[in-house]
Amino acid sequence: MHDEEPRIRADAARNRRAILDATAGLLAEFGYEHVTMDRVASAAGVGKGTIFHRFGSRAGLLHALALDDANALRHGVSSGPPPLGPGAPAEKRLFAFFDALAANVVANVELVAAVSDSTPESDAEPLHKFWHEHTRILLTEVRPDTDTDLLATLLLNTLSGSPVLRLIRDGHGTRYIDSVRTLITSMIRAGATSTHPSAAS
Amino acid sequence: MHDEEPRIRADAARNRRAILDATAGLLAEFGYEHVTMDRVASAAGVGKGTIFHRFGSRAGLLHALALDDANALRHGVSSGPPPLGPGAPAEKRLFAFFDALAANVVANVELVAAVSDSTPESDAEPLHKFWHEHTRILLTEVRPDTDTDLLATLLLNTLSGSPVLRLIRDGHGTRYIDSVRTLITSMIRAGATSTHPSAAS
Structure with missing residues (x-):
C-alpha cells in the first residue's frame, strides 16, 4: 500500500x-x-x-477555480517575469498588476459574480490582503505623497462591485480594461507632476 | 373640507x-x-x-432619509452655489462633487450600509444616473482624452462597496475623504499634463 x-x-x-x-x-x-x-x-x-x-458542490468547484486563477496571478506577481513580477520599476509593476487584475475580472466575470455572492469573506481575505499589500508597497514608491494604505483600497475597489460587473456583462470589457489603465496612468502621472505646485488644482 | x-x-x-x-x-x-x-x-x-x-416600516423610513440626503446633494449640484453648483470651472466642480459625495458616505455610513442591503436597485437608479451623468459631463471638460462614460462609473465605484464601508466604520472616515480627494486631484492633474507626451509613462 x-x-x-x-x-x-x-x-x-x-x-x-x-x-x-x-x-x-x-x-x-x-x-x-x-x-x-x-x-x-x-x-x-x-x-x-x-x-x-x-x-x-458546484459552488465549491467554482470557488476553487476562482482561487486557482487568483493564485496564478499571485505567483506571477511574486516570481514571474517583469513587469508583473519583480525587476521592473514600480510604475510599470503597478500598471501591469492592475492590467492583469482587470483582465482577470473581465475573463472571469461570471465566475467573479458567482463567487462574490457565495464566498465567505474570510476565504478571500488572504488574497485580498496580498493584493492590498502589493498595491500599497508599489504606491509608496510611485506616490509617496499620498495615504498609500487608503489609496490602495480605493484603487482595488474599482475591480469589484455590481456596477463594474454589469458593464462587463453588457459587453464593455475592453473599455473597462482601458479605463483602469487610464486611472492607474493618471495616478502615476500626477505623482510625476506633484513636485510642481503650479500643476496642482 | x-x-x-x-x-x-x-x-x-x-x-x-x-x-x-x-x-x-x-x-x-x-x-x-x-x-x-x-x-x-x-x-x-x-x-x-x-x-x-x-x-x-423602519426600513422605509431609513430609505426615505437616504433619498432625502441624496436629493439635497442633487439640489446643491443643480442649483446651489459654486463650486458644487453651476458657475465654477469643471475641475473645481468635479472636486467639490466627489468631496460632497465622500463626506455624505462618511456622515451616513450606517444608513448607506443599511440602505444598500435593502434598497431595490431600481429605486436608487434615477439618482445613480444623475451622479453618473454629472460626473461624465465634467470629465468631458477635465479629461477629454478619456472614455468619460466608463471612467465616471469607475470613479463613482470608489464610493460604495463593503471594503469602503468597512474602513469608514473602522474610524478612517477622514482618511477616506482625503484619499478620494487625492484620486480626483490626480485625475485632474494628469489631464493637465496629458498634452506633454514626455510625461506619459
Missing part, C-alpha cells in the same frame, strides 16, 4: 487539474449558467462522484 | 420633515442599531402610527 501513495497523489493532482481546466473551458464556451457537473465530468474524463468528492 | 386641505398638506409636510430630522439626529447620536420607531416618534413629537402610516 505504502508504495502506491505517490502514484495515487499524482493521479489526484492530475484529476484536480483536469477538472479545473474543463470547468474553465466550459465557462468560457457556454457561460456560467450552462456549466453543469455532468458536462464537467464528461469534459474532464472523470466520474461525477470524483468531482463531488473533491469539491463538495 | 376643501378649505382645510392646504393646512392638512402643510401639517403633513412639517411632520414628514420633523420625522426625518429626528431620525437623522438619532442616527448621528446613537448609531443605526439604536434608532427605534419609539425613539423617533418621541423625538419628532408625533405618534408612532403616523410614522408607520407615512413610511411603512
